[in-house]
Amino acid sequence: MNETTQTQGTLRSEARIAHGALHRLRQDLFVDAFAFRPMPPLEDAKISRWVPWLPERIRHWARWLPHFIVGFFAVCVFLATFSMSYGIGPVRGVLSVGFSVLVSAAPALTLFRPVGAFWLSLSGFVMVQGATTAFSSYGGGYRDAAFTTHLAVMTLVVLRTRPRLAVEMWLVTFGVGAVLTALGGGGMGDLVPVAFFFGVVLVSAAAVRAWREERRHVVETQTVTAEERSRRTLxxxxxxxxxxxxxxxxxxxxxxxxxxxxxxxxxxxxxxxxxxxxxxxxxxxxxxxxxxxxxxxxxRSEDPDAFADSDPEAPQPTLASLDSLLDSVRSAGLTVEAVITGSPRPLPQGVELSAYRIVQEALSNALRHAPGADARVEISYVLGGIGLRIVNGVPSRLAKPSPGAGHGVLGMRERVQMLGGEMTADHTKEGGFEVAAFIPVANTVGENTA
Missing domain, CATH: 1.10.287 (Helix Hairpins)
Structure with missing residues (x-):
């Protein structure tokens, strides 16, 4: 009884697997087989990365290079098959022209209706195979051309759609091929090596397609991760x-x-x-x-210990503490000079604190990303605000990898925007890095007394 139940369960599982495979085959090759799915042009970023030396106008047309290649291949197939129609009589000539159009149209159709192109190519191959039996003296060239074109069409369909279509189209093609061979009374000896060759080509195309999909997913994941990291840092x-x-x-x-x-x-x-x-x-x-x-x-509820290393009762630093900051940075190995222009005056505490933090973060980035370089801090007291410029030179040795690269700039920009100022941060022509900011101050304030 147990063996019978186990056998029935196995049969049901196999039936479910077969039903699922047939359902996927139907969804992939029959449902909306001729749906309009145009192939998009190449992305501008890829063109710029592959051929950066091309002029801008030519680079714009290079986005359509895959379409030109497929169209050129279709034209070559038509010309090659059409040339076989000379000298074979009017009836055979008309049939040959029709076959040429049918076989060459399939590659071009892959640009717009890829699954439909497979069925058109398979239909052309079946018709050419039937015509070969009737016109054996002239049909061999058409058969070879139709077979080669059908392989190219299936490869393009796999590259454009999904990898599992490689197996489905291979089964359909050689299932039809086996039926035609049996009806024509031929042997199966030639069909096996051809099927193996087709399988190798389609599996390779499916591997390329799977690699491209995986790479795209990795890029999307990295982009989302970088955005989440930036948001968390902010x-x-x-x-x-x-x-x-x-x-x-x-x-x-x-x-x-x-x-x-x-x-x-x-x-x-x-x-x-x-x-x-x-x-x-x-x-x-x-x-x-x-x-x-x-x-x-x-x-602070998400991270109650975020400020545990600082004394909550200690006063916040201001630009008056700049000398101690510079001494600390110099002791860490960074050669830095400070230049103050204008007449120093008391500023609102929020502005003083933000200016100090911007200088501190810029010097920390110089220590982290430009070891051995010289740095310069410029503070300008001007009418209507305070200007900051922190620039470092080219590093004299390689910097250690830093997983938080770029997040300090994000924090500096947030401080400046909060105070209604403007900030730029970019590499210099000499290879260093420069941070420049201007924080507006509507009214200067005197020192507060309790």
Whole structure:
């Protein structure tokens, strides 16, 4: 009983496999066989990478090179088969011209309807095979041409569609070929090596198609991964900026709250209305501080230890701390000089902090990506803002691979855009790297006193 049940289960599994194979064969070769699927031109990026020396106008037409090659092949097939129709009589001549058109049209059709081109090519081969029996003295050349063209058509269809069509078209072609050979009374001896040769060619085409698909998927995956990495880095940088701005704004709000609380005691006989106003100011300042802490907690919730290495009570750095930053960078092996133009003046703490971080990140990138190079920091106090320029020369030795390359520039640009400024970061003509930024300042502020 168990053996019978196992046998029935095996038969059902085999039946399901066969049914699935027939269903895929029907979907691939019969459903919408003549659907319009035009072959797109080559991408401009590929043309620029393969033949960068071509002029722009010629490079535009080079995108259609595969179409020209397939069309030229179709014309060659027509001319080769049409030349066989000379001197064979009017009836055979008309048939020969018809066969030439039928056989040569299939390669051209692969550009627009690839599966339909396979059926057209197979039909042409069947008709030529039948005509060979009737006109054996002239049919051999047509048969060879139709066979070769059919192989080319199947190869183009595999390259244009999917790899599994190679097996399906091979089975259909040599199934039909075996039937025609049996009906014509011929032997199967020649069919086996031809089938093997066709199989090798189609498997190779399917491997090329599978490799191209895999490569495309890898490129898409790498692109998505790079975008996700950039987005994650941007969010991390924004969290850091939020923490720093919290410290800056919290300091000002604390000063407002303290001054609002102390103001009524500095004036004798303070009017009740004025005392109430100061109390309201203090309450709003304290409420704002609480909101700032809550928002910062939300930003830092995904990584509560993101700022564990820094002292939360320590003051945020400003351009006044630039000398200590440069000394630290010099001790790490980077030769750097600083040039300050204009009259240094106090700037808003957010601007001071962002300017310091931009210089710090640019010098860190120089240390990481340009070992042994010299660097120069230029700070310009101009009317309406502050300009920054950090440039490094050509590295004197190879840099170690850095998986986070480019993310520092992303953070610097985020800081500048947050303050309404502009920034550029690009390689110099000499082979170094330059970061230039301008941060606008509407009004300068004096130093705050508590």
């Amino acid at each position: 969010l991390e940088e924004r969290a850091l900026i939020a923490r720093e701005l919290h410290d800056v704004v919290a300091h000002h709000m604390s000063v407002i709250a303290i001054q609002a609380e102390a103001a009524p005691y500095r004036v004798e006989n303070t009017p009740p209305e004025l005392a109430t106003s100061f109390a309201t100011i203090r309450e709003n300042a304290v409420a704002a501080l609480a909101e700032l802490r809550r928002i910062l907690g939300v930003v």
